[in-house]
Amino acid sequence: xxxxxxxxxxxxxxxxxxxxxxxxxxxxxxxxxxxxxxxxxxxxxxxxxxxxxxxxxxxxxxxxxxxxxxxxxxxxxxxxxxxxxxxxxxxxxxxxxxxxxxxxxxxxxxxxxxxxxxxxxxxxxxxxxxxxxxxxxxxxxxxxxxxxxxxxxxxxxxxxxxxxxxxxxxxxxxxxxxxxxxxxxxxxxxxxxxxxxxxxxxxxxxxxxxxxxxxxxxxxxxxxxxxxxxxxxxxxxxxxxxxxxxxxxxxxxxxxxxxxxxxxxxxxxxxxxxxxxxxxxxxxxxxxxxxxxxxxxxxxxxxxxxxxxxxxxxxxxxxxxxxxxxxxxxxxxxxx
Amino acid sequence: xxxxxxxxxxxxxxxxxxxxxxxxxxxxxxxxxxxxxxxxxxxxxxxxxxxxxxxxxxxxxxxxxxxxxxxxxxxxxxxxxxxxxxxxxxxxxxxxxxxxxxxxxxxxxxxxxxxxxxxxxxxxxxxxxxxxxxxxxxxxxxxxxxxxxxxxxxxxxxxxxxxxxxxxxxxxxxxxxxxxxxxxxxxxxxxxxxxxxxxxxxxxxxxxxxxxxxxxxxxxxxxxxxxxxxxxxxxxxxxxxxxxxxxxxxxxxxxxxxxxxxxxxxxxxxxxxxxxxxxxxxxxxxxxxxxxxxxxxxxxxxxxxxxxxxxxxxxxxxxxxxxxxxxxxxxxxxxx
Numbered sequence: 016x017x018x019x020x021x022x023x024x025x026x027x028x029x030x031x032x033x034x035x036x037x038x039x040x041x042x043x044x045x046x047x048x049x050x051x052x053x054x055x056x057x058x059x060x061x062x063x064x065x066x067x068x069x070x071x072x073x074x075x076x077x078x079x080x081x082x083x084x085x086x087x088x089x090x091x092x093x094x095x096x097x098x099x100x101x102x103x104x105x106x107x108x109x110x111x112x113x114x115x116x117x118x119x120x121x122x123x124x125x126x127x128x129x130x131x132x133x134x135x136x137x138x139x140x141x142x143x144x145x146x147x148x149x150x151x152x153x154x155x156x157x158x159x160x161x162x163x164x165x166x167x168x169x170x171x172x173x174x175x176x177x178x179x180x181x182x183x184x185x186x187x188x189x190x191x192x193x194x195x196x197x198x199x200x201x202x203x204x205x206x207x208x209x210x211x212x213x214x215x216x217x218x219x220x221x222x223x224x225x226x227x228x229x230x231x232x233x234x235x236x237x238x239x240x241x242x243x244x245x246x247x248x249x250x251x252x253x254x255x256x257x258x259x260x261x262x263x264x265x266x267x268x269x270x271x272x273x274x275x276x277x278x279x280x281x282x283x284x285x286x287x288x289x290x291x292x293x294x295x296x297x298x299x300x301x302x303x304x305x306x307x308x309x310x311x312x313x314x315x316x317x318x319x320x321x322x323x324x325x326x327x328x329x330x331x332x333x334x335x336x337x338x339x340x341x342x343x344x345x346x347x348x349x350x351x
Numbered sequence: 352x353x354x355x356x357x358x359x360x361x362x363x364x365x366x367x368x369x370x371x372x373x374x375x376x377x378x379x380x381x382x383x384x385x386x387x388x389x390x391x392x393x394x395x396x397x398x399x400x401x402x403x404x405x406x407x408x409x410x411x412x413x414x415x416x417x418x419x420x421x422x423x424x425x426x427x428x429x430x431x432x433x434x435x436x437x438x439x440x441x442x443x444x445x446x447x448x449x450x451x452x453x454x455x456x457x458x459x460x461x462x463x464x465x466x467x468x469x470x471x472x473x474x475x476x477x478x479x480x481x482x483x484x485x486x487x488x489x490x491x492x493x494x495x496x497x498x499x500x501x502x503x504x505x506x507x508x509x510x511x512x513x514x515x516x517x518x519x520x521x522x523x524x525x526x527x528x529x530x531x532x533x534x535x536x537x538x539x540x541x542x543x544x545x546x547x548x549x550x551x552x553x554x555x556x557x558x559x560x561x562x563x564x565x566x567x568x569x570x571x572x573x574x575x576x577x578x579x580x581x582x583x584x585x586x587x588x589x590x591x592x593x594x595x596x597x598x599x600x601x602x603x604x605x606x607x608x609x610x611x612x613x614x615x616x617x618x619x620x621x622x623x624x625x626x627x628x629x630x631x632x633x634x635x636x637x638x639x640x641x642x643x644x645x646x647x648x649x650x651x652x653x654x655x656x657x658x659x660x661x662x663x664x665x666x667x668x669x670x671x672x673x674x675x676x677x678x679x680x681x682x683x684x685x686x687x
Contacts (some may be wrong), residue, residue: 273568273570348637
């Protein structure tokens with residue numbers, strides 16, 4: 016049976032005019048620079064999570080959701096994902112309230128993807144208790160024509176064949192970042208290699224980077240992964256922070272030392288949202304911007320884990336974000 | 352039977368004149384500033400180590416040795432420790448060749464302390480295969496009168512009752528740092544608490560900090576330890592770097608991303624040697640100096656693990672040290 020996809024009629028076009036302004040006249044001083052829009056493909060989900068500090072049932076989650084809502088503090092976001100009939104107007108309102116275009120958010124018959132997991136005391140790794148793919152099972156992401164000029168693209172953690180499919184629909188992208196997980200590294204290594212060969216940046220945790228490269232040493236692992244395609248590797252180390260390897264640079268940011276971590280779910284996608292969001296805002300991919308992007312990613316991840324799901328992210332202000340950015344400077348600065 | 356201690360006659364006085372100059376005329380511009388001398392008490396040992404990259408037998412090691420040889424790149428060092436009859440002129444020459452005063456290095460009848468251990472693939476933790484305390488068993492550190500004015504003191508990882516005994520012999524110290532281990536935290540908690548109450552800084556790894564405070568969260572652990580006495584806590588996180596907590600500051604330094612780690616033995620004491628050594632060289636305990644000290648400590652630890660025992664440390668140049676310091680700046684710097 017072929018599943019029928021229903022294109023959502025929830026489109027908003029509010030950013031089109033601003034985008035045209037940006038793309039056609041990026042440097043005119045009488046036009047303020049408007050951030051370029053980001054494109055994200057990934058999952059929208061309802062998560063049920065238990066951590067040592069509590070639990071939450073059926074809260075909005077998924078890689079595209081965490082990424083989009085986080086990145087929306089920096090730039091407009093276009094989202095390509097699928098939801099089911101249980102995805103209501105109140106959920107959609109969260110996107111529309113935060114400058115997220117949902118033209119590419121398909122609604123399909125059935126239920127939205129559901130995930131249930133729990134974290135032990137260390138909070139380092141989620142144990143999956145249940146996964147219901149639901150509408151996600153037959154998801155074939157389609158990039159709406161209005162998104163095909165995207166310059167910054169985040170391929171959230173989905174089947175690498177679908178990631179590659181999306182990659183091919185954005186030929187003008189200047190930076191395509193890909194997130195993945197052990198499931199795809201072990202299960203579909205050939206598809207993943209094809210996808211990696213077509214992207215600029217890989218986001219992975221330490222275990223994934225080692226698994227993908229076969230090297231226990233992170234520096235060698237990064238060099239091995241660069242040979243597969245991505246010229247930039249960002250390795251996420253949870254409570255220890257992140258480290259980025261490019262051809263000419265290694266840059267490391269410690270994690271913000273929080274007193275309480277309530278729910279690590281979505282921290283990696285929040286990092287990606289802050290990272291890519293800042294690059295969109297900056298409008299360039301200079302080394303200096305990449306470094307600041309790493310810090311803004313760390314800032315957003317540090318907020319994300321302070322409460323369950325998207326609760327903390329949704330009640331942020333840009334002032335709080337910039338204040339924590341300055342705290343990262345204090346956390347890491349020394350004079351030569 | 353009372354063990355007879357034989358004071359070594361291997362004294363060198365080369366720093367005395369410089370010290371007097373420093374202490375009496377610290378700010379005169381026509382006298383170059385000479386670093387204040389450091390005092391270290393700890394172990395001198397012969398180590399036999401096996402790691403995934405090889406093995407070494409009966410090589411010079413011990414906390415005082417690693418600390419002193421590392422710190423000697425920054426400042427003169429006075430060492431209080433005990434060795435046996437098997438500690439030869441060639442070993443002593445290593446100290447004297449690197450500005451280390453051995454007036455406080457006792458020679459006792461019997462053999463020098465010996466440790467045998469191995470590291471698994473992750474290199475994160477040593478497994479002790481054999482410990483022979485030998486002359487260390489009855490060691491009662493005595494601070495020679497010439498060392499009693501010490502301002503910077505490192506109490507290496509030995510019995511906390513002995514650490515306190517040394518602490519009381521240096522009443523004018525401005526910064527006393529203490530290192531310890533799970534063995535003392537679990538075995539002699541009351542003695543350790545007394546020692547902690549008398550020092551300014553604790554160096555501990557993450558497991559030790561959690562064990563000592565009862566708090567899994569590092570920020571809370573540091574706050575808990577501060578209540579025991581030390582106003583500064585440096586938590587060592589191996590391949591992830593170090594983080595320092597003081598009353599008004601949190602400062603984090605990632606580890607240098609090495610391609611090869613050959614032997615982690617002594618990394619913590621090398622960190623301490625670089626940290627305290629830099630403070631001695633700087634001549635002050637300002638926040639700015641403490642931050643740079645954290646980086647110099649990280650620099651020295653990163654060199655220490657590049658070869659077995661003290662091999663890499665002993666063939667360093669100050670130029671290599673300062674070049675890696677600048678690499679740490681590149682590794683961590685971003686513009687606000």
